[in-house]
Amino acid sequence: MSRRLYLTTCLLIALALCPSQLLAQSVDDSAANKLYIASDRATLKIQCDHDVQTLEEWPFTEAEKANAFSRKRLEGTIKSAFFTDNGQDDLSWVITDDDKNFSQTDLAEFVQNARGKHIVLFVHGCCVSFKEMEHQARDLQRELTKTMGQNVILLAYDWATPALMYTGSLRTMGTTQGRFNIFMDDLRKSLPGQKISLVMHSLGGNLFLRYLTESDKQMLITRKEKPFNLLIFSRPDMSFETFRPHLAEVAATGKESFILAAENDININLSGFVRSLKGKTFGSFRLGQFHNARELTPQLKVMDVSTLRQGHLILYKLIANLLANF
DSSP: OOHHHHHHHHHHHHHHHSOOTTTOOOOOHHHHTOEEEEEOOTTOEEEOSSOEEEGGGOOOOHHHHHOTTOTTSOEEEEEEOOOOOOSOOOOEEEEESSSSOEEEOOHHHHHHHHTTSEEEEEEOOSSOOHHHHHHHHHHHHHHHHHHHGGGEEEEEEEOOOOTTOHHHHHHHHHHHHHHHHHHHHHHHHHSTTOOEEEEEEGGGHHHHHHHHHHSOHHHHTSSSSOSEEEEEEESOOOBHHHHGGGHHHHHHHEEEEEEEEBSOOHHHHHHHHHHHGGGOOTTTSBTTBHHHHGGGTTTSEEEEOGGGOOTTOOOHHHHHHHHHHO
């Protein structure tokens, strides 16, 4: 590693691990505890007192359809949340204050509450259940609140990954991609000019990269202001060979782009090793390996987080402070 790159990496980590006191604010617990989730798990269900209804099939009355913020909507606890492809493009939007009781919501309500705030979209990695995804989002939200107060709002995108199934997650990415593209377009159109940052962990970064390649590039890139604020690829389990040709597109869509990579991330190294079997090389070079990611500087900021020795875990505090300071 060059001395300049080493010093830059150390400076970025030091800055990110030290919360900005200027941004720390008193927090209204009731507002800070609201967690919005847009889920692609077609069988997401809420357990009510007397009946269970699949969210997409909930029978709205005409009066409820006219009132987008009616509190008569489905409320209760999550009954089940696993993936089946029902051929629909609709997501299940839910909100929770306590991680036990959930209420049905929608994009319109999220937009109303997100006005004037820094929106952070969290896209999880593979092989996690709905509950594990929720825990990850809640941990990130907690750190964001510490550093940015009420100026930030988190939205978790729960893509259709089967729990504990890596190959199953790879298979479902093609199906969930179309819904993610529609979701991203709807979110951006509903919040024009709003500050939106993305935190993409592990395999989740592939959804965003494919969104860039499949979306209307004329709308994304040829504009005075970049459409996204920060793009953070957290330990990306992504093909370096696939990512590199789109480096210019990534740099053109985010005001700042970070890759958090390491040499001692066993999950990333194993991902590369498996793909190298039988003499195959394409795909075995993973973006989450620092020796690969550093080749993308200076277009993107690459941080070597090997010394933190956190395996494949999400570095919540580091990410929150990057979002607060850049």
